[in-house]
Amino acid sequence: MSHLQAGHYQYDEIDRRFLTERVEQFRRQVERRIAGELSEAEFRPIRLMNGLYLQLHAYMLRVAVPYGVLSSAQLRQLASIGRQYDRGYGHFTTRQNLQFNWIKLVDVPAILNDLAKVDMHAIQTSGNCIRNVTTDQFAGAAADEVVDPRVYAEIIRQWSTLHPEFTFLPRKFKIAITGATTDRAAIAIHDVGIRARALGQGAVGFDIFVGGGLGRSPFLAKSLRAELPQADLLAYLEAILRIYNQYGRRDNIYKARIKILVHEVGIDALREQIDAEFERIRGPKYRLDPEIVESIRAHFASPPFEDLPAKSPAFEAALARDAVFARWAEINTVAHRQAGYAAVTISLKPPGGIPGDATSDQMDAVADLAERFSFGELRVTHEQNLVLAHVRRDDLRALWQELGKHGLDTANAGLIGDIIACPGLDYCALASARSISLAQQISARFADPEQQHLIGELKIKMSGCINACGHHHVGHIGVLGVDKHGVETYQITVGGSAADDAVLGAVVGPAVGYDEVVAKIGRLVDAYLELRAPGERFVDTVARLGVKAFREKAYGTAA
């Protein structure tokens, strides 16, 4: 298809035929459900296998964005679906996917058909299977990248898609992979986290971590295996999944994730089992052939970069004369491995806005800008923003000006306004409390760019229930909504991190009511500004002084 290019895995005819057949199958299933031939009990698992949930106001369709990479054509199609079948917007999630909130069941076959036209679907975005593999949003671009994780994310996608043995696991299974020295993929909070490394002489190897996850019982992943050779990647993953499939707690939904198995059995005993299975199945069938890896790597070849000097006089001049642009460039761009280029974060967190929401018009605009400035390719981040990965420094100011026309030029990547928030009680059927509106109030309160800059890196993460889709346990400040006898109540934690220094946050004080959350966060920020040592981020100050110092400031010593 013409819209596919470098930096994007291309479906072949077999993939496309499968998707078309799957759409037709679901069309017939919907018809049978509407005609009363299928009961809700029979139909529910079928619709969930196609990413369709019933939420508070309507059906919600979760569209898979494999490892967060989209072409401009795909984003335009999502914009079009949003306009035609939804309410003109979509919501980007912490799994780098997109959710539509106002879907009618009767429209879903047509929507899936539209998605299939651009090689997209909603398969394995729900259910107890291997979910969308997530990765570094700066893959193939970051200056600190050692191995391009998209190559292996794609290999894992192909291996895990419709894997017959792993369609009914004890529970869902999430894999994340990073190939950079800085972990931007939050591998410590995944069922399996993978760090791809260069082992010397051109060889790639993997450090494998297992048993991370948030939710009711949060755990950080433990080291399972270091320097796994490339050829063994699938055999080893297969062994992990087999052992999990066999021993995972199917008897208790709250204990069914692999993190509980790791916790109950112990990492050493589990490793023994996995290694034994690995040795048993290791062989030609599962060996990852270097030629296959190279053929997939070809899909992720560098786009045709221009030979540019490291310094862009146009960019430097723009920085000097426009302080607002300079601030955005400082905060929302990162160093690129190619001289003369930068990777750009497009914030979906305007002050007072809904984190992760983008209108169809904004999606169209970003698709156009990706085509104009970044080789027609973009990424969704797990922090619910978008990324143009390959922008010439010469073009940064023009890009920023265009973004400004669509309300997409907020300079807050990684700052206090860049809040992760799950849909919470405004949309989600499982929610205990609202999260979006609190995020809106916080980002509005800290809208002043000067103040945000002064505060520095501060990651607030909010979930509307214990399922922790908003990653609250690993927020520098985490906010968890709970339902206390019908009243929305919030538990605040501090000191969490999902990065290389991954740690679970600690509860800072008694739970507070909806109306008190923003003020409490204000006091925590004030406490940090008062207590911090030079160069310390919020999370560093918490690590140095402990939670108690913050509790005293924000809740008073009596608390």
Add this chain to the structure above:
Amino acid sequence: MARPADGLKVVSANRLDSGAVVWLAADDQWQHHIAVASVFEGATAEAALERAKASAATGVVVDPSLIDVTLENGAPRAVRPRERIRSLGPSVRADLGVQAGRRQ
């Protein structure tokens, strides 16, 4: 088993075809506004829920359940935040849902 009925209840569900929130109203018709929902108490609530389940079995609605309400100027209003948001639309998008005059 449905939980024992105490206090005022209405019956709510989602339409199968659209997913829209609906409320059991006069003549056991499904309506989009909680304000016109029939209010039940005690055994009549359980009976209404049974009729709603029969409606679900025919494929009109899914997941019918009893919702706690209070009366405000004679019209039912959901007690819990979840059901209030269901009855109105997202609190963060006043332009969407029943609160905006839409049917969904």
